[in-house]
Amino acid sequence: MSTTRGTQLLGRAFSLRDGESGYGFVWPLLGVIGLVLLPFIGLNIFWQTQLDLMIVYALIVSGVNLTFGFAGELALGQVAIFAVSAYLSAYLMTHAINDVVVALLAAIVAAIIIGLFTGLPGLRIGGWALAMTSFFLVILIPDVVQMIPNITGGTQGFDAIPLPEAFGIDLTVSEMSFIAVVIFLLWFAFFRNFVLSRHGRALKTLRESPHLTSSLGISVLRLKLLAYVAGAVPAGLAGVLFAAVEGYIGPTTFSFTLVIGMIAGSIIGGADSIYGAAIGGALLEYINFRSAAFAQYSLVVYGVILVLGGILTAKGLAGIARGGVRRTANLLPSALSNESISVEVAAVPPSGAPSRQLIDRAVGDALASGDDTTGVEHHLEIQGVTKEFGGVRALNDVTLSARSGEITAIIGPNGSGKTTLLNVIAGVYRADGGGVSLDDERLPSRSHRCARRGVARTFQTPIIPRGMLAWEVVAAGRYESEYVSVLQSVLRSPRFRRVRRDDRKLAIELLTNLGLGSYAFSPADAMPLPHRRILEVARAIIRRPVVMLLDEPAAGLDEGDLVTLAEVLRRLREEGVTVVIVEHNFGLVVELADTIHVLNLGEVVASGPPTDIQHDPVVASIYLGNESSGAVIPTGEAS
Amino acid sequence: MTTLLSGLSVGALFALVAIGYQVVFISSGIFNFAQATLVTLGTFLAYVGVVTLHLNPILTILMATAGCTIVGLIEERVAIRPLSGKISRAELVTTVGAAALIEGVITLIWGSTPLEVPFFGSTSVLTIFGGRIVPDSLILIIFVIVLSIALHVWYKYSISGLASIAVAEDRVAARLRGINVGRRSIIAFAMGGAIAGVAGILVAPQTYAVSNLGDTVGLTAFIAFALGGSGSLLGATIGGFAVGIIEQEVARYVGSLYVNSTLYVVLLIILFVMPNGLFGRSTARAL
Numbered sequence: 001m002s003t004t005r006g007t008q009l010l011g012r013a014f015s016l017r018d019g020e021s022g023y024g025f026v027w028p029l030l031g032v033i034g035l036v037l038l039p040f041i042g043l044n045i046f047w048q049t050q051l052d053l054m055i056v057y058a059l060i061v062s063g064v065n066l067t068f069g070f071a072g073e074l075a076l077g078q079v080a081i082f083a084v085s086a087y088l089s090a091y092l093m094t095h096a097i098n099d100v101v102v103a104l105l106a107a108i109v110a111a112i113i114i115g116l117f118t119g120l121p122g123l124r125i126g127g128w129a130l131a132m133t134s135f136f137l138v139i140l141i142p143d144v145v146q147m148i149p150n151i152t153g154g155t156q157g158f159d160a161i162p163l164p165e166a167f168g169i170d171l172t173v174s175e176m177s178f179i180a181v182v183i184f185l186l187w188f189a190f191f192r193n194f195v196l197s198r199h200g201r202a203l204k205t206l207r208e209s210p211h212l213t214s215s216l217g218i219s220v221l222r223l224k225l226l227a228y229v230a231g232a233v234p235a236g237l238a239g240v241l242f243a244a245v246e247g248y249i250g251p252t253t254f255s256f257t258l259v260i261g262m263i264a265g266s267i268i269g270g271a272d273s274i275y276g277a278a279i280g281g282a283l284l285e286y287i288n289f290r291s292a293a294f295a296q297y298s299l300v301v302y303g304v305i306l307v308l309g310g311i312l313t314a315k316g317l318a319g320i321a322r323g324g325v326r327r328t329a330n331l332l333p334s335a336l337s338n339e340s341i342s343v344e345v346a347a348v349p350p351s352g353a354p355s356r357q358l359i360d361r362a363v364g365d366a367l368a369s370g371d372d373t374t375g376v377e378h379h380l381e382i383q384g385v386t387k388e389f390g391g392v393r394a395l396n397d398v399t400l401s402a403r404s405g406e407i408t409a410i411i412g413p414n415g416s417g418k419t420t421l422l423n424v425i426a427g428v429y430r431a432d433g434g435g436v437s438l439d440d441e442r443l444p445s446r447s448h449r450c451a452r453r454g455v456a457r458t459f460q461t462p463i464i465p466r467g468m469l470a471w472e473v474v475a476a477g478r479y480e481s482e483y484v485s486v487l488q489s490v491l492r493s494p495r496f497r498r499v500r501r502d503d504r505k506l507a508i509e510l511l512t513n514l515g516l517g518s519y520a521f522s523p524a525d526a527m528p529l530p531h532r533r534i535l536e537v538a539r540a541i542i543r544r545p546v547v548m549l550l551d552e553p554a555a556g557l558d559e560g561d562l563v564t565l566a567e568v569l570r571r572l573r574e575e576g577v578t579v580v581i582v583e584h585n586f587g588l589v590v591e592l593a594d595t596i597h598v599l600n601l602g603e604v605v606a607s608g609p610p611t612d613i614q615h616d617p618v619v620a621s622i623y624l625g626n627e628s629s630g631a632v633i634p635t636g637e638a639s
Numbered sequence: 640m641t642t643l644l645s646g647l648s649v650g651a652l653f654a655l656v657a658i659g660y661q662v663v664f665i666s667s668g669i670f671n672f673a674q675a676t677l678v679t680l681g682t683f684l685a686y687v688g689v690v691t692l693h694l695n696p697i698l699t700i701l702m703a704t705a706g707c708t709i710v711g712l713i714e715e716r717v718a719i720r721p722l723s724g725k726i727s728r729a730e731l732v733t734t735v736g737a738a739a740l741i742e743g744v745i746t747l748i749w750g751s752t753p754l755e756v757p758f759f760g761s762t763s764v765l766t767i768f769g770g771r772i773v774p775d776s777l778i779l780i781i782f783v784i785v786l787s788i789a790l791h792v793w794y795k796y797s798i799s800g801l802a803s804i805a806v807a808e809d810r811v812a813a814r815l816r817g818i819n820v821g822r823r824s825i826i827a828f829a830m831g832g833a834i835a836g837v838a839g840i841l842v843a844p845q846t847y848a849v850s851n852l853g854d855t856v857g858l859t860a861f862i863a864f865a866l867g868g869s870g871s872l873l874g875a876t877i878g879g880f881a882v883g884i885i886e887q888e889v890a891r892y893v894g895s896l897y898v899n900s901t902l903y904v905v906l907l908i909i910l911f912v913m914p915n916g917l918f919g920r921s922t923a924r925a926l
Contacts, residue, residue, distance in 0.1 A: 074732070121907050121910070124911075125910050125914065128731070129914075132858060132861045133903075133906060133907065135858055136858050136899075136903050136906065139854065139858060139899055140903060143899050256854045260735065263732065267732065296743070296746050299740070299743030300743035300744060302736070302739050303736045303738075303739035303740025303741070303742075304736070305736070306733065306736025306737075306739060306740075307717060307733050307740065308736075309732065310722075310730070310731075310733035311718075311722065311729065311733060313729055313732070
């Protein structure tokens with residue numbers, strides 16, 4: 001038993017695969033040990049400086065990776081922060097305390113403060129506006145430098161920054177290199193642990209869809225700011241090292257070309273990779289160094305990298321290189337490879353329609369895994385909700401209610417306002433008139449606050465983030481429950497380990513019981529549509545919702561999947577969840593729902609139990625045309 | 640008055656680039672970061688025409704227009720079309736890459752020293768409303784105003800223009816109505832290139848042909864774009880002139896060192912107070 005566990009751990013440590021199941025640390029660690037030894041095994045000063053500068057660029061690129069590759073925002077404030085920190089430490093080293101440790105601490109503080117100040121306005125906007133405002137920061141650098149010439153040295157800059165001390169001891173070039181390597185090691189350990197935690201999962205979710213992220217109860221702005229500020233820190237560290245190693249900084253050091261180079265470095269190493277940043281940084285320094293001879297080519301080279309890299313990323317081919325590495329890694333003896341990990345799930349049953357008992361257990365376990373709230377009655381009231389888009393009134397004075405322990409269905413033709421209504425309930429849209437309350441308390445019209453009140457949802461088109469395994473997608477739903485701080489995640493505290501084990505266990509059990517156990521370790525975005533729908537349902541269930549909103553969950557499902565879905569919904573009802581379902585499959589709705597509300601052109605035209613709705617002349621005329629009053633709507637042969 | 644006029648003439652350049660942003664944005668939903676770099680290319684082609692080849696102004700304009708149009712088309716083919724209409728973050732990267740590539744090639748061919756491009760007409764300073772302005776600036780201002788009105792009318796009344804707006808509103812719906820969305824994008828990039836090319840000969844006497852012209856101009860023109868609101872050509876023009884006037888007034892009364900930081904603050908205010916700009920429309924319905 002212990003040997004299996006041992007080989008598993010070994011396999012994980014050596015793995016080069018990404019996702020939480022892998023990304024071991026052994027190979028990078030060996031590389032770093034090599035780096036640490038380099039300054040002492042007779043590397044000459046020239047190459048030591050090259051190594052230091054590679055580390056400088058690797059640090060900045062890793063910051064770009066965090067905001068661009070993981071959080072999905074092209075925010076390039078890192079270069080501005082790099083500049084500020086370089087100037088700050090140049091000033092400290094020349095005029096105040098020439099100690100690298102003091103400079104590093106000051107740089108971290110400065111990076112966090114500037115990160116907050118420049119990040120907050122830009123991140124609210126996002127997209128192009130954010131990219132442009134952060135570019136703008138870079139062209140401000142020379143101006144600001146000349147505004148305060150007695151601190152920055154004006155256009156002259158600092159041209160004789162002394163080698164710093166550490167704790168009062170003068171450093172040699174080799175020792176400075178050693179410090180650079182140590183910082184590199186510490187930051188990349190932090191970066192790896194941060195990305196391979198719930199926070200990294202949340203960032204991948206954010207990159208895919210802010211709507212999805214906030215529907216999981218995560219504040220999008222806060223998460224973006226976290227990524228941006230975390231990405232500012234390595235830029236700050238890089239500034240100190242740069243000033244100390246290069247010995248000269250001036251306003252032209254921080255150019256537009258440098259910004260372009262940062263993005264190129266991020267792309268070429270893989271924007272959403274961890275160790276790729278080191279490759280990108282090394283390449284940047286190589287191009288910079290060569291540019292003594294090829295100065296004029298650097299922009300062309302960066303341009304080509306950006307165009308090709310951008311296209312490959314969009315086509316999903318950027319992982320080719322990593323795929324190659326992975327295959328090489330898999331050639332290792334199988335005991336050392338990473339496949340043994342699924343052993344943790346005892347006896348994964350074959351995929352296929354799971355039994356009723358399994359589903360009962362899935363939903364029951366997932367919902368029961370916290371404080372016991374069953375037995376508490378809930379009621380959701382939608383009162384006089386009106387919503388307009390431009391001049392189009394999508395919802396007009398809609399009033400209806402849903403109770404816990406019932407399935408409430410909303411049906412209606414296309415464009416009748418069903419999804420809009422769900423979005424109003426979920427806090428995505430603010431109603432122009434009326435409101436939604438849960439247990440007589442108004443639901444906030446901010447999606448993540450609404451989600452924290454216990455509202456979970458699925459989407460009409462399932463939103464499954466790229467680059468995540470199925471179990472991770474489900475586990476992403478637990479970000480807000482038992483919150484684990486960044487510090488705890490990075491230090492791998494006992495609480496972090498416990499929560500990580502629970503996340504994994506709950507997600508895999510839930511998937512297994514829903515019949516998707518064999519997919520738990522597959523890339524989620526490649527799963528077939530029906531499975532992605534069930535995956536979304538699982539992600540919502542794991543949040544232990546009070547209200548569950550489902551937007552056309554049956555669309556594209558085959559017979560077997562429909563049975564699973566119906567069983568899950570029934571079970572949710574038994575557990576006392578308030579289930580609201582928007583659906584076109586009339587047969588399924590009639591079979592499941594306790595109450596049906598019919599929407600047409602934004603108004604509720606009929607409400608009642610399924611049998612009444614089936615015989616309602618108004619409903620029949622909407623669905624079948626005017627002349628067919630008195631007809632019964634055929635339920636088809638669904639389920 | 641002279642400051643106001645020089646504000647208008649600098650503003651005309653920003654307006655020109657902002658109009659280019661709009662034209663591409665309307666028909667393809669893409670923000671073309673390389674638009675200002677295309678104007679840079681236009682000034683160098685003007686240099687080639689006027690200084691190197693001693694061509695007459697008409698031939699120079701034709702050559703510059705053809706050159707920039709072709710580069711615009713190549714950009715669309717190489718950096719945009721392979722993304723196959725998936726508007727994601729990828730075009731953030733590829734258009735920045737295109738800008739870097741064009742600027743890099745310009746630097747390779749012509750170096751990074753500013754090249755003087757003499758104006759083909761009179762260089763005697765004119766006096767209008769008590770302010771002084773050179774004729775090329777005046778022509779540039781008039782050109783930009785006429786261009787924006789002409790494009791506005793074209794978008795509003797011609798079938799081709801309406802089709803472009805339909806694409807801007809909803810790509811899928813436009814495609815279902817039989818509009819060739821891909822061709823709209825090609826036309827948009829060609830137009831963006833052409834606008835940059837035509838203007839090169841009017842811009843160059845003031846700015847000189849200098850390889851990194853596009854960096855600052857592109858960012859400043861974005862403020863004009865944001866101020867006018869996405870999708871509005873007249874907004875981009877008014878925004879461009881407004882930004883130009885702010886720039887010149889600040890440079891005159893506060894100091895040129897404070898121009899960019901003032902503009903940065905202006906940009907932040909715009910994005911916060913009126914994220915849709917003066918004439919832009921809000922977009923809802925994201926799910």
